[in-house]
Amino acid sequence: xxxxxxxxxxxxxxxxxxxxxxxxxxxxxxxxxxxxxxxxxxxxxxxxxxxxxxxxxxxxxxxxxxxxxxxxxxxxxxxxxxxxxxxxxxxxxxxxxxxxxxxxxxxxxxxxxxxxxxxxxxxxxxxxxxxxxxxxx
Numbered sequence: 001x002x003x004x005x006x007x008x009x010x011x012x013x014x015x016x017x018x019x020x021x022x023x024x025x026x027x028x029x030x031x032x033x034x035x036x037x038x039x040x041x042x043x044x045x046x047x048x049x050x051x052x053x054x055x056x057x058x059x060x061x062x063x064x065x066x067x068x069x070x071x072x073x074x075x076x077x078x079x080x081x082x083x084x085x086x087x088x089x090x091x092x093x094x095x096x097x098x099x100x101x102x103x104x105x106x107x108x109x110x111x112x113x114x115x116x117x118x119x120x121x122x123x124x125x126x127x128x129x130x131x132x133x134x135x136x137x
């Protein structure tokens with residue numbers, strides 16, 4: 001039945017865009033955005049949670065706002081998105097036009113997705129509710 005809904009699947013490798021056309025609408029998905037989100041999540045995880053930066057990362061109580069942001073996936077994710085925006089000219093995985101609007105949008109996308117993925121994925125795997133009290137591990 002699903003085969004009847006999908007008439008055509010095209011993959012254009014030159015610009016990393018997938019087109020999926022079905023009976024109801026056409027969905028265009030840019031793989032560059034997926035690479036951006038995964039890169040932002042990975043770098044945010046390394047900066048906020050890894051043992052590599054444990055000695056240089058300030059504690060949450062140190063240095064006021066800087067200490068708080070260094071331990072917050074949402075806060076650090078914003079600055080990681082800004083950083084990735086500025087280096088996007090040196091990568092072929094994702095490219096964005098250099099503009100103030102795109103700079104903030106990259107920060108917001110990175111912040112939101114880094115926080116969401118950090119809340120859903122832990123070292124042991126997916127975070128799953130365990131009981132009636134919504135106890136999680």
